[in-house]
Amino acid sequence: MNATGIPLKEPTVSAAAGDMEQLERAYIDASTRVPVLIFYTSAMAWLVLGTLLAGFVSWKLDSPDLLSDISFLTWGRVRPAHMNVMVYGWASMAGIGTAIWLMARLCRTLLRYPLLLVAGACFWNLGVLLGVGGILLGDSTGYQWLEFPGYAAVILFVAYTLVVSWAVLMFRYRRGEQIYITQWYLLGAFLWFPWLYAAGQLMLFVVPVQGVLQSAVGWWYANNLLFLWFGAIGLGTAYYMIPKVIGRPVYSYHLATIGFWTYALFSSWTGMQRLVDGPFPAWMITASIAATILTMIPVATVGLNHHMTMQGYFPLMRYSPTLRFTVFGAMSYTVFSVIGVLISLRSVARYVNFTQASIAYSHLGLYAFFTMVIFGSMYYIVPRLVGREWRYASLIKLHFWASAYGIGLMTLMLLAGGFLQGVDMQNPTLAFSESVETALPYLRGRSLSGILLAAAHFIFAYHFGLMLLGLGRTSTVPTFLNPVEAETSGGH
Amino acid sequence: MKGLASLFLGIFGTFAFSWVGLTVIPNWQIGHLNPQSDEEGTDIYPQPQSGMAERGARVYAANGCIYCHSQQLRADYAANDIERKWGDRRSAPRDYIFDRPVFLGKMRMGQDLANIGARAPKEQESAPPGGAAAVAASPSPATSPVKAPAASSASPAPKALTSPAPVGASASPPPAAATAAAGSPAASPSPAGAPWPVQTAGEPPMYSAAWHHVHLYSPRSINVDSNMPSYRFLYQNRRISDARSADAIQLTGSDAPPEGWEIVPTFDAKCLVAYLMSLNQSHPLKDVRSAEGAPAAPAPAAGSPPPASPK
Numbered sequence: 080m081n082a083t084g085i086p087l088k089e090p091t092v093s094a095a096a097g098d099m100e101q102l103e104r105a106y107i108d109a110s111t112r113v114p115v116l117i118f119y120t121s122a123m124a125w126l127v128l129g130t131l132l133a134g135f136v137s138w139k140l141d142s143p144d145l146l147s148d149i150s151f152l153t154w155g156r157v158r159p160a161h162m163n164v165m166v167y168g169w170a171s172m173a174g175i176g177t178a179i180w181l182m183a184r185l186c187r188t189l190l191r192y193p194l195l196l197v198a199g200a201c202f203w204n205l206g207v208l209l210g211v212g213g214i215l216l217g218d219s220t221g222y223q224w225l226e227f228p229g230y231a232a233v234i235l236f237v238a239y240t241l242v243v244s245w246a247v248l249m250f251r252y253r254r255g256e257q258i259y260i261t262q263w264y265l266l267g268a269f270l271w272f273p274w275l276y277a278a279g280q281l282m283l284f285v286v287p288v289q290g291v292l293q294s295a296v297g298w299w300y301a302n303n304l305l306f307l308w309f310g311a312i313g314l315g316t317a318y319y320m321i322p323k324v325i326g327r328p329v330y331s332y333h334l335a336t337i338g339f340w341t342y343a344l345f346s347s348w349t350g351m352q353r354l355v356d357g358p359f360p361a362w363m364i365t366a367s368i369a370a371t372i373l374t375m376i377p378v379a380t381v382g383l384n385h386h387m388t389m390q391g392y393f394p395l396m397r398y399s400p401t402l403r404f405t406v407f408g409a410m411s412y413t414v415f416s417v418i419g420v421l422i423s424l425r426s427v428a429r430y431v432n433f434t435q436a437s438i439a440y441s442h443l444g445l446y447a448f449f450t451m452v453i454f455g456s457m458y459y460i461v462p463r464l465v466g467r468e469w470r471y472a473s474l475i476k477l478h479f480w481a482s483a484y485g486i487g488l489m490t491l492m493l494l495a496g497g498f499l500q501g502v503d504m505q506n507p508t509l510a511f512s513e514s515v516e517t518a519l520p521y522l523r524g525r526s527l528s529g530i531l532l533a534a535a536h537f538i539f540a541y542h543f544g545l546m547l548l549g550l551g552r553t554s555t556v557p558t559f560l561n562p563v564e565a566e567t568s569g570g571h
Numbered sequence: 572m573k574g575l576a577s578l579f580l581g582i583f584g585t586f587a588f589s590w591v592g593l594t595v596i597p598n599w600q601i602g603h604l605n606p607q608s609d610e611e612g613t614d615i616y617p618q619p620q621s622g623m624a625e626r627g628a629r630v631y632a633a634n635g636c637i638y639c640h641s642q643q644l645r646a647d648y649a650a651n652d653i654e655r656k657w658g659d660r661r662s663a664p665r666d667y668i669f670d671r672p673v674f675l676g677k678m679r680m681g682q683d684l685a686n687i688g689a690r691a692p693k694e695q696e697s698a699p700p701g702g703a704a705a706v707a708a709s710p711s712p713a714t715s716p717v718k719a720p721a722a723s724s725a726s727p728a729p730k731a732l733t734s735p736a737p738v739g740a741s742a743s744p745p746p747a748a749a750t751a752a753a754g755s756p757a758a759s760p761s762p763a764g765a766p767w768p769v770q771t772a773g774e775p776p777m778y779s780a781a782w783h784h785v786h787l788y789s790p791r792s793i794n795v796d797s798n799m800p801s802y803r804f805l806y807q808n809r810r811i812s813d814a815r816s817a818d819a820i821q822l823t824g825s826d827a828p829p830e831g832w833e834i835v836p837t838f839d840a841k842c843l844v845a846y847l848m849s850l851n852q853s854h855p856l857k858d859v860r861s862a863e864g865a866p867a868a869p870a871p872a873a874g875s876p877p878p879a880s881p882k
Contacts, residue, residue, distance in 0.1 A: 287671055288598050433677065
């Protein structure tokens with residue numbers, strides 16, 4: 080800890096031991112450089128593309144006659160293209176990048192077999208490219224988050240096999256007996272995803288189940304992708320970054336264990352609540368509603384654990400970009416889960432079913448929680464890979480506030496618009512079109528939030544580009560959001 | 572801290588639990604339904620789609636119709652889908668046994684389409700195996716009566732969309748309306764008939780194949796407030812060679828092609844319309860109660876009452 084009482088750098092134990100550890104870490108970080116940067120750079124490119132597609136979707140919703148002669152720009156193709164670019168291009172690739180780095184650090188061993196990862200990244204990019212191209216050319220399968228046509232799905236699966244075999248190999252070479260909680264989540268994510276993806280593909284396209292069960296499998300897949308893939312990587316990352324930045328161990332390891340197993344058990348049973356009142360046996364939907372309510376247990380334990388770890392260290396969010404993004408994401412996990420419970424209750428679900436509210440829910444999970452945590456981890460990891468510090472504190476601040484306000488506004492607009500739309504839809508004295516008319520102003524508000532998010536992404540992409548080109552600051556001190564000396568000498 | 576083996580076991584165990592519980596058991600429960608039939612083994616429902624409708628389903632998937640339209644009706648205790656005259660009974664798993672993919676849908680920025688084919692004018696209602704015949708018949712004389720007042724349709728085209736008429740109609744007690752409609756098999760789209768209060772002058776009969784083509788090509792020519800994208804890329808603008816093609820869609824106002832040109836649907840557009848015309852869950856199912864309460868109505872008359880509120 081430094082003189083101000085705020086551990087702005089990692090605590091140095093003793094000179095010799097500390098140096099050894101620092102050196103070891105530096106070597107491990109250097110060994111992850113190429114694969115992680117390939118994943119991050121690809122993810123950034125997809126993020127920018129996905130943002131542009133989102134803008135186009137939003138614009139088309141407002142001017143439905145726009146460019147209607149061009150088949151691949153029709154709204155119903157660009158929308159799934161946007162979704163899949165964000166899910167498989169941005170979120171998955173950035174998540175894998177962070178997971179690789181965390182794996183190497185936590186296994187305390189140099190990254191081996193980097194070619195597996197480089198090949199994995201290439202195949203993954205190819206898969207997403209073909210998949211998005213396929214959607215735009217009219218090959219979409221029509222299942223949410225599984226729109227990629229078969230040829231792209233196969234390539235994506237190959238890419239994934241390369242990455243996961245690397246993770247398992249890496250795990251075998253780990254040093255030290257203890258397996259940190261982050262590794263639990265990461266191992267879980269790495270092992271759940273292939274099963275999930277294979278099960279989804281097989282049950283929908285290879286030996287398709289009958290009728291409505293296809294929808295059930297589709298939603299089972301989509302929800303588990305959100306929880307067991309993105310959620311697991313996000314929570315694992317938060318469990319690493321928060322204690323790391325503030326230089327303090329996790330508050331309770333016991334709580335973390337409970338949180339992990341209840342998370343795995345309950346969140347994997349959610350999904351069917353989205354089919355509420357649909358043509359299904361009622362027990363399926365009830366089981367998922369019950370599971371959704373039970374996810375409050377992991378939410379409470381994880382939330383409590385993070386909160387108690389942070390206790391007394393919240394002022395650090397003023398300085399550390401990583402901490403600010405990560406804590407925002409971790410808090411959003413709670414919000415996301417609570418809203419998930421609220422809109423799954425039958426009495427509420429009847430009003431928000433078939434409305435924009437479900438889009439708010441997906442964005443809360445995928446953006447407010449997962450993406451914000453990943454942004455935080457990138458602010459931590461990238462300087463350690465390129466040997467430069469972030470150049471402009473102001474750009475980081477802009478990025479944070481544009482993202483935070485953007486996603487906040489989007490959630491509010493979609494939830495409020497969705498709820499009012501649902502109330503109108505449930506009112507038989509109003510024509511159906513009234514419910515759509517009700518939602519439209521909120522969708523315009525949503526477009527406004529999209530502008531904020533787009534600004535955030537372009538700023539971050541620019542900043543990231545500077546780092547890649549070696550134009551970051553050369554310094555041993557990380558980039559803080561606010562000048563540390565001036566603030567702390569007066570305030571504390 | 573548990574050992575590594577139990578960690579792996581737990582990771583697989585939790586997931587296997589979910590996989591079995593939410594996909595395998597439901598598949599065992601409702602994954603092998605057969606069509607229903609009456610005692611003689613006739614009147615089989617549902618039946619597989621025809622080739623054109625099947626291809627139309629792929630067009631539907633490719634162009635993302637599912638992101639705005641659902642194809643499922645909820646029970647009357649849960650929602651007012653039935654009161655809105657989108658159908659006379661809730662959807663059941665058996666309705667979808669031949670669908671692949673299934674488009675239950677999660678969003679209603681447009682109306683539910685589960686019964687859109689059932690709303691077609693009687694003479695165009697698709698025969699059991701799908702809508703190929705309906706499409707072939709679409710530009711036939713059925714559309715002739717509406718050609719005359721085309722000129723008058725310029726300004727009042729979108730009328731009745733906000734008029735109170737459909738609202739009032741849909742607010743009336745559903746059983747009465749349903750029996751009234753079922754009792755008069757002549758519930759045809761005659762202009763005087765109350766069931767069609769929103770028939771727009773100058774347009775083909777609502778929910779006919781020709782109407783679908785106009786609607787897909789130019790949604791706002793039918794409903795000025797619609798925010799459905801127009802699917803012009805599914806249509807071809809071509810010069811009339813000797814006679815106007817029988818397929819050409821009837822457009823008015825600013826959408827109309829210049830003199831000597833015509834707009835004809837591509838094969839994909841015809842398939843899509845065939846698919847839409849084939850969407851029909853009006854056949855009674857033994858699994859669920861129909862709005863009339865008696866699912867014994869003979870099959871030919873099973874066309875659901877025309878909707879009072881079309882959008």
